[in-house]
Amino acid sequence: MGANELLSVKQLSVKLHNNVILSDTHLTLNFGDILGLVGPSGCGKTTLLNTIAGFNTPSTGELNIKRNNSNSANLVVQENVLTITPFSHVEPQHRNIGMIFQDYALFPHLSVEKNICFGINKLPKSEQKSRMTDLLHLLKLTGLEARFPHQLSGGQQQRVAIARALAPQPTLLLLDEPFSNIDARLRNELMLEMRQILKQLKMSAIFVTHSKDEVFTFADKIAVMHKGSILQIGSPAEVCQSPNSWQVADFLQLGSWIPVKAINGQFQSAVGELPSTEDIDLEENTVKYKEYSPKLQLLLKSQAIEYYEGGFEKNNVQVDNISITEHGFHYLLSSIDRDLSLSFEQLSFYSNFLLTLGQRIAIKIKIHDYQVFDSYDDILG
Amino acid sequence: MQKITSIRKNLFLIFAGFIFISSSLQANDEVNVYSYRQAFLVKPLFDIFTEKTGIKVNVIFAKKGMAERLAREGKYSPADILLTTDISRLIELHDRDLLQAYSSKTLLDVIPRQYRATDNTWYALTTRVRNIYSAKRLGAIDINYEDLADTKYKGRICTRSGKHSYNIALVASMIAAHGEADTLTWLEKFKLNLARKPQGNDRGQVQAIHQNLCDIALGNSYYFGKMLVDEKQKLWADSVYINFPNQNNRGAHVNISGMGMAKYAPNNENAKALMEFLVSKDAQKLYAETNMEYPVRTDVMPSNLVASWGDFKADSLSLESIAKYRKEALKLIDKAKFDL
Amino acid sequence: MLFASLGSSSDLFSHLWQTVLPVYISNTLVLGVLVVFLSLVFGTFSAAFIVHTNVFGKKFLRWLLLLPLAMPAYLVAYLYTDMFDYAGPIQRTLRGWFDWQSPSDYWFFDIRTLPGAGIVISLVLFPYVYMLTRTALEQQDQNLLRAGRLLGLSATKSFLSVALPLARPAIAISASLVLMETLADFATVNYFAVNTLTTAVYDTWLGYDDLATANALASILMLLILFVVVAEQRARAGQNHQSNRPNQHIEIIKLSLFQQLFISGFCWILVLAGFLLPFALLVIMAVEYSNMAQLTNLVSPGLNSIEVSFYAATIVTFFALLLGLYHRLSIDKWRILPSSLVGIGYAVPGTVLAMALLASFGPLDHFINDIARTLQFKEPGLVLSGTIFAVVFAFVVRFSAIANGTISSGIKQIPHSVDLAPASLGVGVGQMLKKVHLPILRPSIFVAWLLVFVESMKELSAVLLLRPFNFDTLSIQIYQLISDEMLEQGALSAILIVLLGLLPIIWLNRSKELS
Known part of the structure; x- marks a missing residue:
């Protein structure tokens, strides 16, 4: 385990009620990082979180968690590695992990004060008091100590949950869909605020979400999950620029898809052959992507589409939908010739040109670093 | 709305059913007994009575609250005869004015004075x-x-x-x-x-x-x-x-089991017949024998077993x-x- | 009844007060506290272990622990006092083995004491606590317990400081049910020679022929019960935190082998003592004593029992449904009142209720007859107090609380948006109830019906006093035989009642499994 690593997950698989929920999962987390686990519902991200927290036991594999043994306020880490395998379970309460649940799980029978002090009630009263005061201040909850959870707004409840989880000074904070219950308008603001707090405390955190917006705003690193395993881990920029699979790009909605065929070292699409240059070795690409696969898809970002006045005979797409965004007009285009196996729909195209609904236009694909995926395979080698 | 009317109709039918059942109880060849004694202990006797006279005997047994029920029912009470298992219940019925006197010569003749009411409202049947x-x-x-x-x-x-x-x-x-x-x-x-x-x-x-x-x-x-x-x-x-x-x-x-006629007995004649029957020699013999008690009639012997315990004062x-x-x-x- | 009590004689009251009443009152309180305490110990412990640990045989114990509900308390009381008495088989055998001659030779607990009564009554009533606590624990938001774990508590501690406090409202409701049953039960304490306030009610009524004072005493008892009911509703107010996410995985606390054996033993003892043993005794009696004649004797009382119980269950369920829906859909601020009032009926002892009904139906019957006479009709007789109408009415009053509870909790589980959705689709209230609420409520309705049916089959004192001529029910048959020390002859009827009582338990369990 590297010096900088707080958590490493190796070859983890988890079965619940005889269903394999996670298989062969690998993951590492460095100190101070915020990792976003993202993926469609049912992909196993909450199970991974629960396994790290200690609510599920692995059926194979190993988890290593460094634990902060000291209770001092500045989170100095004493090296103390917990190893969890199918044969050595460590109880949740000994992992020094904090968790914020989707519905916050505040104790309804306890006041805000008692909720926050729940995990530190063995400390001296004065210490409890000072930690609580700090947290109340940090999370702007001062004055609400005596309230009960049902007397708080959703945002306040979430902050109490955060304060409660932070009070025992965990090494790692787990957040299960932390923003799903928050008003959409407030969500972004709150995410930034929380990120700031976590960074201020140098807190490491893993959070689960199914929203790509949340993961890009909140996370330092993201891990995209699909059907019980992690497809890709990296910084948001890395993942965004070079997704390693069709599923990753598709889930994160990194662009539109148009089908392509690889013929003689060239890619063919409904809007013509993809232009090639010497810089881009198409030949290698076509071999890599199984020349005859019927399900090759090109990830096409709007900026790679060029609109040109080609004249009537060259019009190859028509405008199906128009909406207005802060970036100008957003058009959804479809290929005119629907019979071809390469025809496509719903191609996103942002532009300042004014087009009308049903209008037939001509587009070209600009030369760029093409990202072609085989949507037939689950994971690409 | 249709449903409500049909429910109403059903309720009415049930109610009408009650009336029918209760009025059928008023038929003439019957006598109604409120009994403090368990029904199965008196039933054999009533069966003989029915056989002899054709009068059907209906019984309700309760140990507690019988007097209360009788009082509440008042003049519409179906009760004709009260059977009790001890003197205190008879006195209670008497004190609450729930009994009527029946001065039958037969009864007065066969039942010793100390085992019947001075106003002839109740009579002992057996002693214990x-x-x-x-x-x-x-x-x-x-x-x-x-x-x-x-x-x-x-x-x-x-x-x-x-x-x-x-x-x-x-x-x-x-x-x-x-x-x-x-x-x-x-x-x-x-x-x-x-x-x-x-x-x-x-x-x-x-x-x-x-x-x-x-x-x-x-x-x-x-x-x-x-x-x-x-x-x-x-x-x-x-x-x-x-x-x-x-x-x-x-x-x-000595305590007694006894009987009395309900104040508003609807089947007055049948009730009298039953009372007379209960002190008849045969009935006395059978009643005392089923319950191992002493017949109130001095001229009827208790069962052999009971007699074997000897005479007493x-x-x-x-x-x-x-x-x-x-x-x-x-x-x-x-x-x-x-x-x- | 309250009116009647106004005329009570203060002489008798002061006599009672100077002699026996203080002891009766203290007995009543001690018995109530004892039964509630023991039922809580039996019920919450077993529920906690069944839900949260890997105790042996929990799959079976889970529903076996409900079985004592099927046993009428008076039956168990009779069987146990008979068995553990000095002259009973247990002590006789012991004396035989050890050659003891008289009570001074050895010590054996006396079953006919307050503690004896407390233990036996608790054995029959604890399933109320078990059932409600178990349901509460199973429906809790498991994330709350997980939060406790991550804040440094072991699974056990997390259960104690999170799950248990959260189950408090359910535990409080069940405790008040147990208390009401205990205070309302005349017959059972009688077998234990324990004198309670109810004894005083009977003494003044039957011994002193002073119904007014008896009513006054009964009113004290009812005030006591009313107090409990109100306190319980207060305790519940504002505490509603069942999870709306069912089927969460519940963390199981792993017990050591010894602990598993010990706790499994504890639960088995409860099942054994509360159900299996008394039931086995009944079966043995039935085998030894029964014959064809008894079987045929069973038919008519059995049909009678089923008839009145059927009417009562149907009417009670119907009214409970009306009340529940009224409570849900009405905006009247007093809408809570009818269902609260109805709840009190459960706490009224059967005999007291019967007296009150006689007091109200008697004059009503007279009124009906008077009218009939003035209208020149044939006098209908005692159409109310002299027919099974009175019996059914008594059941309705007494058991409404059970059906109300079941149905209103079913109604609570329907999201409020469902009330609004049909209107948005242009469907009227009547259609909405018929097409939406009733189908959703069907399981609750059925359970309520069954529970009332079984309780009616068991009920004794009210039927005894209110039934019409030649009308025996199974419970009356048993009672008659018991009061003549001949339960052996009635064992078959008792078994029949118990078996019928098992029906709703099996059904409840089955519907739980399905959901």
Whole structure:
């Protein structure tokens, strides 16, 4: 385990009620990082979180968690590695992990004060008091100590949950869909605020979400999950620029898809052959992507589409939908010739040109670093 | 809305059904009996009555609240005859003015004066003695109720609740004989002699003697007979003697089972017929035999088993004059905290 | 009844007060506290172990622990006092083995005491606590317990400081049910020779012929019960935190082998003592004593029992449904009142209720007859108090609380948006109830019906006093035989009642499994 690593997950698989929920999962987390686990519902991200927290036991594999043994306020880490395998379970309460649940799980029978002090009630009263005061201040909850959870707004409840989880000074904070219950308008603001707090405390955190917006705003690193395993881990920029699979790009909605065929070292699409240059070795690409696969898809970002006045005979797409965004007009285009196996729909195209609904236009694909995926395979080698 | 009307219709039908059922009860060849005695104990007798006269007998049995029901029903009560298992219930019915007098010559002739009401509202059917059972291991003894307070029986006496009507009647007879103050002292000393808190029923006391928990117990005569004919309980009964107390003075305390005619008896004639029937020789014989009691008619012999316990002298004081101390008796039992 | 009590004689009251009443009152309180305490110990412990640990045989114990509900308390009381009495088979055998001669030779607990009564009554009533606590624990938001774990508590501690406090409202409701049953039960304490306030009610009524004072005493008892009911509703107010996310995985606390054996033993003892043993005794009696004649004797009382119980269950369920829906859909601020009032009926002892009904139906019957006469019709007789109408009415009053509870909790589980959705689709209230609420409520309705049916089959004192001529029910048959020390002859009827009582338990369990 590297010096900088707080958590490493190796070859983890988890079965619940005889269903394999996670298989062969690998993951590492460095100190101070915020990792976003993202993926469609049912992909196993909450199970991974629960396994790290200690609510599920692995059926194979190993988890290593460094634990902060000291209770001092500045989170100095004493090296103390917990190893969890199918044969050595460590109880949740000994992992020094904090968790914020989707519905916050505040104790309804306890006041805000008692909720926050729940995990530190063995400390001296004065210490409890000072930690609580700090947290109340940090999370702007001062004055609400005596309230009960049902007397708080959703945002306040979430902050109490955060304060409660932070009070025992965990090494790692787990957040299960932390923003799903928050008003959409407030969500972004709150995410930034929380990120700031976590960074201020140098807190490491893993959070689960199914929203790509949340993961890009909140996370330092993201891990995209699909059907019980992690497809890709990296910084948001890395993942965004070079997704390693069709599923990753598709889930994160990194662009539109148009089908392509690889013929003689060239890619063919409904809007013509993809232009090639010497810089881009198409030949290698076509071999890599199984020349005859019927399900090759090109990830096409709007900026790679060029609109040109080609004249009537060259019009190859028509405008199906128009909406207005802060970036100008957003058009959804479809290929005119629907019979071809390469025809496509719903191609996103942002532009300042004014087009009308049903209008037939001509587009070209600009030369760029093409990202072609085989949507037939689950994971690409 | 349609549903509601159909529900209403159904309710109406149910209601109409009730009326039909209840009016069918008013038919003429019937007589209705409110019984404190369990139905199956009187049924054989009623079957004979029905056979003889063609009059159907309907019975409800209840131990508690029968008088209350009768009073509430008032003049629309279907009740013709009341059957009770002890004197206190008869007195209660009489005091609440729920009975009517029936001065039949037959009844007056065969039932001794001390076992019927002076105003002819109720009559005894059978008598039973409040006996004292003693363990055979003590040998034959001669005992009075007064001896229950004797310190030589300390921790050796068993009884059912002091507030059971049989015991209340016994205490009332003690008041009649000795006055309230002496009876209270007697009760207090009696209580000190108890082997255990008053509990169970009369059979249970005999069982307790059999098990050597105590030597002396209070119990009605007929239970002894019933135990002797029960396979399991015969063993218990065989370990005790049945004693008739106070044979050298005022005589043993006797309680009765009895009958009276309801004040608003709708089937008046049938009721009279039933009452007459119940004191007929045959009925007396059968009724006394099924219940192991003494027939109230002196000219009818009890069953052989009951007769085998020998003749005895009964307290000659009229039951009416004993029963008037009933409430005082209960108060004294409370005062002595006999059951606690 | 309250009116009647106004005329009570103060003489008798002061006599009672000076002699036995203080002891009766203290007995009543001690018995109530004892039964509630023991039921809580039995019920919450077993529920906690069944839900949260890997105790042996929990799959079976889970529903076996409900079985004592099927046993009428008076039956168990009779069987146990008979068995553990000095003259009973247990002590006889012991004396036989050790050659003891008299009570002074050895010590054996006395079953006919307050503690004896407390234990036996608790054995029959604890399943109320078990059932409600178990349901509460199973429906709790498991994330709350997980939060406790991550804040440094062991699974056990997390259960104690989170799950248990959260189950408090359910536990409080069940405790008040147990208390009401205990205070209302005349027959059972009688077998134990324990004198309670109810004894005083009977004494004054039957011994002193003073119904007014009896009513006054009964009113004290009812005030006591009313107090409990109100306190319980207060305790519940504002505490509603069942999870709306069912089927969460519940963390199981792993017990050591010894602990598993010990706790499994504890639960088995409860099942054994509360159900299996008394039931086995009944079966033995039935085998030894029964014959064809008894079987045929069973038919008519059995049909009678089923008839009145059927009417009662149907009417009670119907009214409970009306009340529940009224409570849900009405905006009247007093809408809570009817269902609260109805709840009190459960706490009224059967005999007291019967007296009150006689007092109200009697005059009503007279009124009907008087009218009939003035209209020149044939007098209908006692159409109310002299028919099974009175019996059914008594059941309705007494058991409404059970059906109300079941149905209103079913109604609570329907989201409020469902009330609004049909209107948005242009469907009227009547259609909405018929097409939406009733189908959703069907399981609750069925359970309520069954529970009332079984309780009615068991009920004794009210039927005894209110039934019409030649009308025996199974419970009355048993009672008659018991009061003559001949339960052996009635064992078959008793078994029939118990078996019928098992029906709703099996059904409840089955519907739980399905959901």
